[in-house]
Amino acid sequence: MAWRDLTVSDVDQLSSTEEAAASFAMTEDAFRAFYDRTARSVWGYLSRLTGDPAMADDLLQEAYYRFLRANVSHESDAHRRNYLFRIATNLVRDMRRRPRVAESPLADGIGNIEHADPQSADAANGAVRRLDLARSMARLKPRERDLLWLAYAQGSSHKEIAETLGLKAASIKLLLFRARRRLAGLLREGGR
């Protein structure tokens, strides 16, 4: 059930949220600190993989909710972070399986060009590069997008990528090499 599925009567029944919070994997203070460290990069990951910032907003909330409800103990902050990215990856996969209402808008790149400061050549060039990247990423297979983002945007190790994507660590090198070569070719063509 997504947050949007809650009805007014559901909320009316909620006399206290403290009991619910007690079932979470961490305290509120610990969650706030963890969220502040990770939310932006998770949002970026979701936004680039879905190509839809609004969808990224929804999936972000869902990812943290599932993370809290999972109640899994983690040996380190890195492990906790990888677990969160695994949840985010699974959410994106679920979303891809659902029938699409509309095509991914890739709005962040285009919108940015429209709002770029015309005085700033750097801003305009940056927007063009991001649009090229968004177009190129859209032409890759979903798994290639996941791999490349985790490896080169997040800086995850092969072992971490394997854990996050549910793949064998030994296969990451080859998959990454192929995906990288493909994306490099697309970027040189300007994403077309």
Place this chain on the structure above:
Amino acid sequence: MIAECVREADVLEAVAFGRWPDRCGDLAAHVASCEVCSDLVEVARALHDDRAWLCREAQPPSAGMVWWRATIRARAEAARTAARPISVLQGIAGACFVGAAAGIATVAWHSIHWMDRIGELAVSLESRRADIASASTFAAGHGLPILIAVAAGLVLAPLALYITLADD
């Protein structure tokens, strides 16, 4: 087949720490002549810059908002989960009531035949007729209130149970 280069790690580090391309010296010359590293720079730089921009521009909801929504949703789910066994219990109670009512009706039907047989026995045993007739009268007079009491108990018990659990 994978083409590899021993300087991939150096290239990745230069991109990740923002040293590429201005502060790389001979590495830039190597990349210009190495296909593997050239691809790596193209991809790593684009994704690194994109992530930096997305992280800068991202406006995720506050931690407090996400926490609050999560607690409300968890509470709603807990309420739904708690309501599920009560519904099952009500169904079981209903089935028990129907079964018990059918059982009581059967027993009552048989007891009527028993009364007839006792009456016939009473006729044949004239000497003890008065005593047996008084016992039959007692059963006929008090059978209905007992039946009503049992049925009321079967109906009220699940209701009382439901009200008790619903208050929690």
